[in-house]
Amino acid sequence: MKTFAILLTETVLAGAVMTFQPNCQAIVYDAALDFSLNSNPNGVWSYGYSDTLGSTFVLDDLNAQESSGLYTWRNASQEPNGPNFAYNPTASPIIIDDTATGGTDHMVWAPYQLSLGPGSGFQYSVLRFTPPESGEYQVQGAFSSVDQYYGAKTDVHILVNGTSFFDGLVWGTDSVVSFDQPLQLNVGDVLDFAVGPFGGNWGWDTTGLSATITPVPEPSTIGLFAAGLLLVYRVRSKQSDS
Numbered sequence: 538m539k540t541f542a543i544l545l546t547e548t549v550l551a552g553a554v555m556t557f558q559p560n561c562q563a564i565v566y567d568a569a570l571d572f573s574l575n576s577n578p579n580g581v582w583s584y585g586y587s588d589t590l591g592s593t594f595v596l597d598d599l600n601a602q603e604s605s606g607l608y609t610w611r612n613a614s615q616e617p618n619g620p621n622f623a624y625n626p627t628a629s630p631i632i633i634d635d636t637a638t639g640g641t642d643h644m645v646w647a648p649y650q651l652s653l654g655p656g657s658g659f660q661y662s663v664l665r666f667t668p669p670e671s672g673e674y675q676v677q678g679a680f681s682s683v684d685q686y687y688g689a690k691t692d693v694h695i696l697v698n699g700t701s702f703f704d705g706l707v708w709g710t711d712s713v714v715s716f717d718q719p720l721q722l723n724v725g726d727v728l729d730f731a732v733g734p735f736g737g738n739w740g741w742d743t744t745g746l747s748a749t750i751t752p753v754p755e756p757s758t759i760g761l762f763a764a765g766l767l768l769v770y771r772v773r774s775k776q777s778d779s
């Protein structure tokens with residue numbers, strides 16, 4: 538027969554687990570793996586552009602599956618050579634290389650890689666994340682060059698509500714600009730990843746972006762869960778002692 542202590546422990550633990558569950562489902566918002574060719578906005582993600590850094594966000598409205606195999610989003614009003622998104626939906630690299638015929642493009646999308654390209658009018662390509670609930674999030678990832686000939690030379694940014702809190706430069710083929718930081722976001726906020734052409738040249742500027750956004754469990758929830766585990770441990774220890 539279960540003792541009162543064991544029943545109490547099981548009740549507390551069940552409560553702790555139930556409370557912990559919502560944040561325990563390993564929710565990770567992944568900009569690349571979540572990519573959709575069919576929907577914009579796509580859940581928490583939106584594909585668009587702005588004329589200048591932090592200015593009005595405009596949704597892309599033109600999707601395509603390119604002959605290369607890339608999935609792309611653009612805005613019809615900005616074509617040709619407007620800001621764009623490209624995604625490799627396959628498990629193999631997608632390569633666009635015209636150097637053998639005298640060209641200067643040697644672009645390599647790794648499997649499941651997402652890229653943002655600024656426009657010829659120096660528009661910013663902007664990936665927007667809209668938090669589904671208020672709380673702390675861990676924002677991790679990197680910007681890098683897709684072009685392997687000259688390499689991208691782009692200014693990259695992360696903004697909350699139009700104000701940048703992270704700025705960097707992707708500068709050439711091997712350049713990687715990483716980020717990893719906690720961020721408090723509330724419902725109604727918008728988090729933007731923006732890629733601009735830096736200076737006067739937008740050629741070869743396609744820039745890879747890996748970005749994951751992970752909700753951070755609240756300390757009180759972790760504490761309750763830990764308390765439940767500790768209580769079980771103590772009761773079990775007592776049982777084995779007796």
Ligand SMILES: [Ca+2]
Pocket residue numbers: 689690691734735736737738739740742
């Ligand atoms: Ca450039």
